[in-house]
Amino acid sequence: MLTRQDIIEEAKRLKFADIGFTTAEPFESQRDYLLKSQETYGWAETVGLGLVAGTDPKNILAGAKSIIVVLESYFEESFPPQLERHFGRCYLDDDRVTKDGMALKIxxxxxxxRDNGIDSKVPFNLPHRLSAARAGLGTFGKNCLFYARRAAGESSFVFPIALVVDCEFPADEPTVSIGCPDWCRNACVAACPTRALKGDCKIDPRRCISFLTYYGEGLTPMELREPMGLCVYGCDRCQNVCPRNINWIQRERSQNQRVLKKAAGLELTRLLHMDKPYFLQKVWPHMFYMSADDLWRWKMNAARAMGNSRHPDYVGELIRAFTENSDERVRCMIAWALGRIGNQEAISGLKRFDAMTDGIVRDEIKQALASAGAKR
Ligand code: SF4
Ligand code: SF4
Incomplete structure (x- = not known):
């Protein structure tokens, strides 16, 4: 019969950053919180995430006795800065579709x-971070993220992976608490551009840029466009400003070659002009929260990021994309981006489009012309 130590040794051999054990007791507090917060988290049930069901490990594996949690440290190698500007780091080497990295270790x-007679399930809807804290692997930050206790420089750049198993193992001492130093004056809360963090270890996911970039409905509201900055898919701002992460972020590291190879294919201009075959081949296998039917959102995000970059090199690309796209949400954001860059070429393009459009696109063009004019 396998012992805890046998499993710990195997996890080390497979190069997981850490491992802990907890019971298969239901996560009652999480269940209560989710049920009380349906206004905030109801969308998760609507898109089929099944978070409430995931709070009871027995819904996942009828004979659940323990949960083994392993940590994957995903920021061991460096990512190209041009990708870090637009994408959350955790998505840059995400193999949940390609299954050629972390998935092989799991x-x-x-x-x-299994070879030792233990059945396991790796559910996507179990509260992974809470499982990790209950297994003694780390604590929480006021940005609602999980911070490792021993691995990855005690940073938040880890994925907890929970395996529900049908065999009982002695549990580790839980570390479910906030681990932020008293002297940190809530840097994450102050830095969150969309005020998603509430300051009491609570987040409104509907205001979080990560959520907005891949699940936001319709045209991004005007008041969020500037705060969402250069983000196209995900946001790392509350991690980047956190003093608990500084040592790990500043560590010397070698370049992640897998990610480097993807960099050219993820440039903003490629995203702005991509068609479905390109998306399915180059983007979706790595960033899959949006389907090929949501290309409009990718393009809208790319156009917004271009506008916020204020870089005149993007004007020609935005003008071309306006003529290529019939989707109003994309056209509106392109108009906004041209107004935000606001040089002579952008204004000429907007004036041309003003004469050939109507409805909300035309309204957006008029606002863009006014904002470009005000800047000059
Ligand atoms: S990921 Fe970005 S938007 Fe979301 S809470 Fe952190 S700083 Fe705010
Ligand atoms: S920025 Fe400060 S308050 Fe926020 S998670 Fe980091 S240490 Fe905690």
């Missing part, structure tokens, strides 16, 4: 358990 660990 599979190997599950095979090891």
């Amino acid at each position: 599979k190997a660990l599950r095979n090891f358990l």
Whole structure:
């Protein structure tokens, strides 16, 4: 029969950053919180995430006895700065579709358990971060993220992966608490551009840029366009400003070659002009929260990021994309971006489009012309 130590040794051999054990007791407090906060989290049930069901491990594996949590440290190698500007780091080497990185390690660990008579499930809807804290692997930050206790320089750049198993193991001492130093004056809360962080370890996910970039409905409201800055898919701002992360961020590291190879294919101009075949081949296997039917949102995000860059090199691309796209949400954001850059070429383009459009696109063009005029 496998012991805890056998599993710890195997996790080390597979190069997981850390491992802990907890019971298969339901996560009652999380369940209560989710049920009380349906206004904030109801969308998650609507898109089929099943977060409430995931609070009871027995809904995942009927004979659940323990939860084994392993940590993957995903920021061991550096990412190209041009990608960090637009994408959350955790998505840059995400193999949940390609299954050629972390997935192989998880599979190997599950095979090891199976070969020793232990059934396991790796649910997507179990509260992974809370499982990790209950397994003694770390604490929370006021930005609602999980911080490792021993791995990855005690930073938040870790993925907890929970395996529900049908065998009982002694549990680790839980570390479910806030681990922020008293002297930090809530840097994350102050830095959050869209005021998603509430300051009491609560977040309104509907205001979080990460959520807005891949699930935001319709045209991004005017008041969020500037705060969302250069983000196209995800946001790392509350992690970048956190003093608990500084040592790990500043560490010397070698370049992640897998991610480097993707960089050219993820340039803003490519995203702005991409068609479905390009998206399905180059983008979706790595960033899959939006389907090919949501290309409009990718393009809208790329146009917004271009506008916020204020870079005149993007004007020609935005003008071309306006003529290529019939989607009003994309056209409106392109108009806004041209107004935000606001040079002579952008104004000429807007004036041309003003004469050939109507409805909300025309309204947006008029606002863009007014804002460009005000800047000059
Ligand atoms: S990820 Fe960005 S938008 Fe979301 S809470 Fe952190 S700083 Fe705010
Ligand atoms: S920025 Fe400060 S308050 Fe926010 S998570 Fe980091 S240490 Fe905690």
